[in-house]
Amino acid sequence: MILSIARKEFRDAWRDGRxxxxxxxxxxxxxxxxxMARQQVELSRVERAAATGMERDNWLNQGQKNSHSAGHYGIYVFKPVAPLAVFDRGLQPFVGNTVFLEAHRQNQAAFLPAQDATAMRRFGDLTAAACLQLLAPLLxxxxxxxxxAGERERGTLRQVLSLGVHPRSLVIGKALGLxxxxGTLLLPIAGVGIYALSRIPGVDAGGDxxxxxxxxxxxxxxxxxxAILSICLxxxxxxxxxxxxxxxxxxxxAGNTILAPRLAxxxxxxxxxxxxxxxxxxxVQKAIQQGLDGHNPRNERLxxxxxxxxxxxxxKNVNELPFNFQGLVMLEAERMANEVYDHHFGELWGRLEAQDRVVTWTGLAAPLLSLRSASTALAGTDFTHHRHFSVAAERHRREFVKVLNEDMMNNTKPGAHGGVAGRELWEKLKPFRYRPPAFAHxxxxxxxxxxxxxxxAVAGWVALFFAAGRLKPN
Amino acid sequence: MLETKKLTKRFNGEAAVHKLSLKIEAGEIFALLGPNGSGKTTTINLLLGFLSPDEGEARVDGANVAADTISARRKLAYIPEQVMLYPRFSGVENLDYFSSLGGRRRNRTELLELLARAGLPEEPALRRVSTYSKGMRQKVGIALALATEAKALLLDEPTSGLDPAASHEFSQLLRKLAGDGVAVLMATHDLFRAREDANRIGILRAGQLSGNYTAKELKDVDLEQLYLRHLGK
Known part of the structure; x- marks a missing residue:
């Protein structure tokens, strides 16, 4: 009986012109x-590869200069595009995809795609995720x-129930049919999605x-x-x-898709x-100068x-030391600054993640919020993935600055602030190779x-069974 | 086959049906007459289990409707004043769906044959029902009763709005069904059809059965006068 109802609903739906x-x-x-997203992702990956190569060339061919100057010359690292951004771009347009690594300073990712967008952006991105999150529920x-309700109004509900159909079977059959x-509608989309994803080469962005x-x-x-289907029924x-x-x-x-995200x-x-x-x-700058507790000035510590x-x-004198004391001071100053960065960025990022958790659990009132959280996490476009990249970039910055400062310490004259380094040193710094977080993350x-x-989903079905128990014809 | 014992239903403390006791045997057509609001449709709703009785009970082929609603409904066919069908389906598709809900899956040939028996030939049976007249819809309803092999048939104003020819055709089908052993309860205002078709006629007034006559008893009686007398007019 349930299958008969499902079959009828399926056919009825497809015969409905609306x-x-x-x-x-x-x-x-x-x-x-x-x-379109696939094209964008491919384009971004090509651009990123080109920019990474160019950046490496610039670094290697910067000529001879003081290693500390090279620290300020800096390097750019580029965030890879997650393949599943084809479906859900998540935070990508808002968090930047490029980090400038330089001495003394932990920079945040810059060059937000949203900055280049037109005013149309306020209507939201046209992504597969947005279609499924906003338009599919409307459908x-x-x-x-x-x-x-319509069957009740037309009188067919009376006809159906008079045949001894259990209301629960009726709603299950309808849910299955609809x-x-x-599902039939989404099948071709799944095909397009699989095609789109299969054409994106490379493992460096979590393609594995x-x-x-x-x-x-x-x-x-x-x-x-x-859940939406059962609630609607x-x-x-x-x-x-x-x-x-x-x-x-x-x-x-409207509450779920327009109001709830803003309120949450x-x-x-x-x-x-x-x-x-x-x-x-x-x-952060104050903490670097005054110490984390605010009572330990940098100069005194140095x-x-x-x-x-x-x-x-x-x-008795730093010029008597067997190495360039300035280099050691640079290393120590970086170590002290890094403590400050770890503390403040850790706190900020932890807070942003906590905010995300609040939004996710607000999904108890509006399911879209939880879906967005799960979708962006799986697509690799949520904040935790961005944080993972930022941490990796910062780790690379510290390694890069350390290599330069150690060179200054060991390969320049004691007491001298200058000294000249060249390609041999620049090559010591390995290119930035980022591996995105594992699947478990x-x-x-x-x-x-x-x-x-x-x-x-459970609540939706419970509501549906409750409603079935109260289903009465006119 | 169809039985009510002291069946009572109240709405806001007022009895719509009061201690109604009826027994309709297999093959019998019982016409229930009464003015609007006399409790005819309430009685049918109680027999269908759409309403729960406040007192008494209703039974279909021995099954207590209130206690075992689904199994009681499985023995019934119900034809309302306007048989409602799914407009995007043809007559035969509607019948296929409804008969499968009634627990009787039939192939297309059987369904077309049942519709033909109910007076609906193949050509209209294959058309979408959005083009059907009321009479054609009633025929699908009769075909459904045939398809589900219902033991009892509940009719609520079945001939209202039908032209005389369609009404006559409908009566013939009804008598054929009764001839096959189906118990029929027909709530109607149509005194002519009641006299023509029913083996027994009951007159309902304010939820109570104020008269219950066999066709033989009414043979030489002016039914209209009798009806009006029962209503106190």
Whole structure:
């Protein structure tokens, strides 16, 4: 019986011109979004490869100069584009993709794609994720708002129930049939997605486990759309008319997709405020000068360091030391600054991650928030992935500065601030090779979001069964 | 086959059906007459299990409707005043769907044959029902009763709005069904059809059965006068 109902719903949905039109539009949008994103990802990867090569050439061919000057000459490192950004760009447009590595200073990623975007950006990105997160629920609403309320109004519900159909079988059959109709719609999209992903070469951006990530993403989207479907059917079963069912569902859609993301963002900022960029920079600079506790000026610490070094080597003057003391001071100053950076950036990033957690758990009230969290984590475009890259870039900066400072210490004359280094030294610095976080990292990041989505899916079905128990004809 | 014992249903404390006791045997057509609001549709809803009785019970082929609703419904076919069908499906597709819900899957040939028996030939049976007249819809309803091999048939104003020819055709189908042993309860305002088709006629007034006559008892009686007398007019 359930299969009969499912089959009928499936056929009825596809015979409905409204559904066919809406499905066609969404299908086209999804296809265009995926193919355009693939092109963008490929382009970004080509540009990144070219920029990385050029940057390396610049570094190696900078000519002869003081190693400390080379530290200020600096290098750029570029964040690789995650293959699954084809589906979900996540934070990528807002967090920057290039970090300038230089002596003394930990810079944040710059060159945000969003800065180059037109005013159209305020309407959001056309991505496969956005289509599935925002438009697919609208399609479900269109498909389901009248499925039970409408049958009640038309009188077919009375006819169906009079045949001894259990209301629970009826709603399960409808859910399966309508789910099947939507699934049929998504199948070609899955094909386009697989094609798009399979054409992106390279492993350096986590391509190794892209298929696993994609499978889990698909599960998350199925949970989300399944929950929306069951909620829509429950509302349709309980609403007195199909018009009121549509009104309730549109309010739910607007709340879930328009209101909730803004409210959750404000809530997280209110609960865990983050400093403005200028304030943050000022605080970091102050801590570098005054020490983390604010009572330990840098100059005094360096004086103390000088005293201890002279004591250690039994010398009275730094010029008597067997190495260039300036180089050692540079190393020590970097070590002290790094402590400050670790503390402040750790605190800031920890807070940003905590904000993300607040948003994810706010998904208990609006499932889209949890889906976004799971989707971006699996796509490798969430904040934890960005942090992973930033940490790797900073590690490289420290290594790069250390190599230069050690050269200054060991290969320049004691007491001299100058000295000249060349290509031999520049080659000692290995190119930046970034390996994105392992699959486990993405899974762990996506777990809270997926857990909340599971709760929504269960709640949706419970609501549906509850509504089935109250299903009555006119 | 169809039985109610002291069946009572109240809405806001007021009885819509009051201690109604009826027994309709297999092969019998029982016409339930009564003015609007007399409790005819409430009685049918109680027999269908769409309403729960406040007192008494309703049974279909021995199954208590309130306690075992699904199994009672499985023995019934219900034809409302307007048989509602799915407009994007043809007559035969509607019948296929409804008969499978009634637990009887049939192949296309059988379905077309049932529709033909109910008076709907193949050509219209293959058309979308959005083009159907009321009479054609009623025929699909009758075909459904045939398809599910229902033991009892509940009809709520089945001939209302039908032209005389369609009404006559419908009556013939009804009698054929009763001839096959189906118990029929027909709630109607149509005194003419009631007299023509029913073996027994009951007159409902304010939820109570104020008269219950066999066709033989009514043979030489002016049914309209009798009906009005029962209503106190």
């Amino acid at each position: 559904f066919r039109w809406a499905a066609g539009i969404i299908l086209v949008l999804l296809g265009v979004a995926i193919l 479900i609403i269109l498909l389901t708002f009248g499925t039970l 789910g099947g109709a939507l 486990d892209s298929w696993l990530r994609l499978s889990l993403m698909a599960c998350a989207y199925l949970l989300y759309l399944g 429950a509302v349709s079963a309980l609403a007195p008319t199909s018009r009121s069912s549509l009104a309730i569902l549109l309010i739910f859609w 963002s404000d809530l997280s900022q209110w609960m865990l405020p983050t400093p403005k960029l200028a304030d943050f920079d000022a605080k 004086q103390e360091f000088r005293r201890k070094t002279l004591e250690k080597y039994g010398k 993405a899974v762990s990041g996506a777990t809270p979001g997926r857990a909340v989505l599971c709760l929504w």
